Amino acid sequence: MNKLRFGTRMGLAIALVTLAGCGAFRREDGQPVETRPASEIQDELIYGDRPRPQSTFFDLFRPRPDAGQVGAINKYIWNASLQVLDFLPVQSVDPFTGVISTGYGTPPGGGRAYRATIYVSDPALDARSLNLALQTRSGPVSPDTLRSVEDAILTRARQLRQQDSRF
Incomplete structure (x- = not known):
């Protein structure tokens, strides 16, 4: 015990x-x-x-940074904006802040001159990342025209991203 x-x-x-x-x-x-x-x-x-x-x-x-970024903006939206609005003469470009300013230009087959200021504000491939100001010599364009140009830019950006992912 x-x-x-x-x-x-x-x-x-x-x-x-x-x-x-x-x-x-x-x-x-x-x-x-x-x-x-x-x-x-x-x-x-x-x-x-x-x-x-x-x-x-x-x-x-090691983890790599996103390939879709140029500085702090989305490279696909940036390139798509330049491609869709290639008829406008580029006056100033700043890829680090995401601002593209153009002069007046006439689209092919059109009679009215347009000017655009594009601001890519975010690295995401999203509609909120694109801010577009489009105007004619007589003032701002209609909201429908602005929306159709934004849609064309975003569609082209998605196409560029798909082409890039194939490689």
Whole structure:
């Protein structure tokens, strides 16, 4: 009977010591210790103190940025805008802010001159990413005309994206 009590007490004592030791690796405020991202640790192990090269074999396994972006805009909407409105002379282009300004031009087979300002505001291939201001010499165009030009640009952007995904 004494051996059974002694064994039980020793087992309980070992369990308590083990549990008490688990709290030794916490910070004093009870928060877990923060570690660096795995990519930084991996780079340090591979390169040491040397600077990381521009491109390595390990870049194949890292996440890549979206190929549909030029700066912070969608390249498909950008290129589609230039292609659909190619009859308008381009006056200024800024791919980093997403603004294209054109001068007056007449579409093939049309008699009225138009001018456009295109603003691509988002990297998503979405109708909300395209803002188009279209006007004639006598003032703004009708909403139906504006909507049909926007639809043509977005349709062409989707076609360009489909062509790009085939490669």
